[in-house]
Amino acid sequence: MSVSTQVSFSLSETGQQIVIPNLATQVANTGSLSVSYSYSGTPTSITIAIEGLTNNGGTIAILDSYSGTVNVSNRSVSLAGLVSNYDAFRISGIWIAPTGFNVSGTMGFSGTGSTFSALTQLSTVHTM
Numbered sequence: 001m002s003v004s005t006q007v008s009f010s011l012s013e014t015g016q017q018i019v020i021p022n023l024a025t026q027v028a029n030t031g032s033l034s035v036s037y038s039y040s041g042t043p044t045s046i047t048i049a050i051e052g053l054t055n056n057g058g059t060i061a062i063l064d065s066y067s068g069t070v071n072v073s074n075r076s077v078s079l080a081g082l083v084s085n086y087d088a089f090r091i092s093g094i095w096i097a098p099t100g101f102n103v104s105g106t107m108g109f110s111g112t113g114s115t116f117s118a119l120t121q122l123s124t125v126h127t128m
Contacts, residue, residue: 004108004109004110005109005110006042006106006107006108006109007020007062007106007107007109008104008105008106009091009104009105009106009107010102010104010113011048011091011092011093011102011103011105013100013102014093014094014095014096015092015093015094015098016089016092016093017090017091017092018090019053019088019089019090020088020089020090020091020107020110021087021088022085022086022087022088022089025039031074032077032079032105032108032109032110033050033063033064033079033089033107033108033109034074034075034076034077034108035064035072035074035091035106035107035108036072036073036074036075036079036105036106036107036123037071037072037075037103037104038071038103038105039069039070039090039097039101039102039103040100040102040103040104041069041097041098041100041101042069042097042098043069043095043096043097043101044069044071044094044095044097045094045095045096046067046068046069046076046090046094046096046097047065047066047067047092047093047094047104048065048066048067048091048093048103049062049064049065049066049075049090049091049092049093049094050062050063050064050065050089050090050091050119051063051089051090051092052086052088052089053086053087053088053089053090054085054086054087055087056087060090061086063076063077063078063079063089065076074108078104081097087089087105087113091105091107
């Protein structure tokens, strides 16, 4: 069965990490992933990274890094040639920006498999 799902997320402080479960069980070399980022202001500098996690986070692959200071829509994250299906995806951001700055985003999944409710599955990790 083909699955297409979209999940919203928000990063409210620099160094924050959010873990999003893989909503389509075959999002690897047979699926696709896209992200959009919207900023609440203008950062001086920013880097947002997406990592693929397997083995309960024991194996980590850097999938994408974006350092643009302008909003971006439907950024395609290449999964071609990857040999593993990811259990989850971790999004993290570091920035220099005015107080109150945050990043809102969406991650779109498509591939084969079944879906489940991601709203209760999101995990937020705050780092200092």
